[in-house]
Amino acid sequence: MRLEITGLSAHYGDRPVLNGVAIPCIDSGAFVGVIGPNASGKSTLLKTLAGLVKPTAGAIRLGGEDITRLTRRERARRVAYMPQAFGCNALLTVFESVLLALKQTTGWRVRSENLDQVAATLATLGLGDLSGRGVADLSGGQAQMVAVAQTLVRAPDVILLDEPTSALDLHHQLSVLSVVRREAALRRPVVMAALHDLNLAAKYCDRLVLIGEGQIVADGNPENVLALRDIGRIYCVETCLERTARGGMYVDAHLPA
């Protein structure tokens, strides 16, 4: 199902945060990385797509349908957003926390297929051993993995991940993005992830969108976007895109002299 964003603007009070953002033709199965410096509007873009921030202008179409007209529940069923900050002191087990993410949009009664979905999601993410543990007792990285599970379990048409690897060690960064990429390949949702690590973005994303001061600066395949001089200008660093021995891309960045 194709996602199209046209002329999207959003404000926090009087302060404009997104200014006419347009990202055309994001096909189902695509993994789009949203990159840009802090406070550039990455999170606001994802929140606006999720319906947590009300746009002041523009349109968001999913399969030709304007999703801003959907009810909150229907929108949450089709568009799953993983917030940047995760962690709580609730007396809930990991299993329960993932189940309740699923149950918000699938009726009151817990059916056996709901339990199957939750258990399979946890097992796929390698969280099976944590399923009975309290969410308040998790490390930051484990909590972030559970947040990913809460997003994936809903099997939505669009998955929005706000810095999904920020609290994870190297192994778990690669694990989470591999799982998300596999999900994109198998079930074909649109995946958009705000990422700070340009090398991870280069490794996993099919397409990169560079945002600066609430506007799209570049949009294209990772190689083209990361090779732009704009990258250095937007991040206020000097960058150089290099090829690794295994054929991957590596962004070498350093502060200007």
Place this chain on the structure above:
Amino acid sequence: MTCAVPALRNRKAGTRFRDQTMTIKTHSAGIQHAYSGMLARRRAMIVLMFGLLLISFLLDVATGPGQYPLTIIFEVLIDPMAHGARLKVIVWDYRLPVAVTAAVVGALLAVAGAQMQTILNNPLAEPFTLGVSAAASFGASLSIVLGISIIPAVGPFLVTVNAFVFALTTCGLILLATRIKGVGSETMILFGIAIFFTFSALLALMQYMASEDQIARIVFWMMGSLSRASWEKIALGGMLLAVAIPFSLIRTWPMTGLRMGEVTAASMGVDVARLRVEMLVCISLLAATAVSFVGTVGFVGLVGPHIARMLVGEDQRYLVPLAAIVGALVLSLTSLISKSITPGVIYPIGIITSLIGVPVFVSIILGTRREKLS
């Protein structure tokens, strides 16, 4: 080791994929089994606590100035005239209304407390800490000292109605505060503290103006008492519970989701602002009714939900019913103790709940809060 022959490599990859799928299926079954076991333990806990409540309730009815064997009390409960008119009056007109009121008010306070703690995401939220009880006390004192009735022509229910109106108005103020943009759960608690101090000051003013007899009445009211129990109040409280518990259970998933934090809940599709308003309306009625019936009882709404939460976790399907049962049990035991300390004397329940409750509460906070989860 890499495979040089592509067909063999594909076969190995296929085998590995099947193995992974089998492992995930096996693991899934184990995870589900563990979850089912946890739910079974929770159901057993609810049954156990309900059993304890029944025992406490019977002992409460059996305890009083006149000593009667439990079997006789039980027979009178089944057949009111089984042991004559005198015992019928003692059991059905005096002891039973008090025992039922204790259970109903305990349940009202605990359900209100559980819901307040959830929607404000604060473990200290309850009718007492948000100033609802203080407002009710001021309403009661207004009628005791100045004879002012907020609603005219309520006759003998003047004190109760005044207390109810002030408690409800305070809940309305809290409700309005939640509508102000940017007001979070911490601000709500601070707002409650401000209300508490405001009405406490006004209450002190009433006490300053009151005669000795009026002060005695105010103090007795402030300490909480089951002596004003009546079947009419019980029917009203029971009806409220019969509506409030299903009302909460329908909102099980959004309410449980709210415990994950506002942003996470909203990202799951929960309309947080609307849910808060709906639940605050429910809480307002529960808290105002309970406080106007028995006066200030500042412990049950805090500890009832905490004990329930430790026993069954945050899943509202189990938490709300168990909070009601534990709240009822706590106040029922309090009623029993208030009659048992000195024969012939009934101590105010508010004193008992504080004396027993605060140490229990502190031990709960310092105890194994997390270990009991699963």
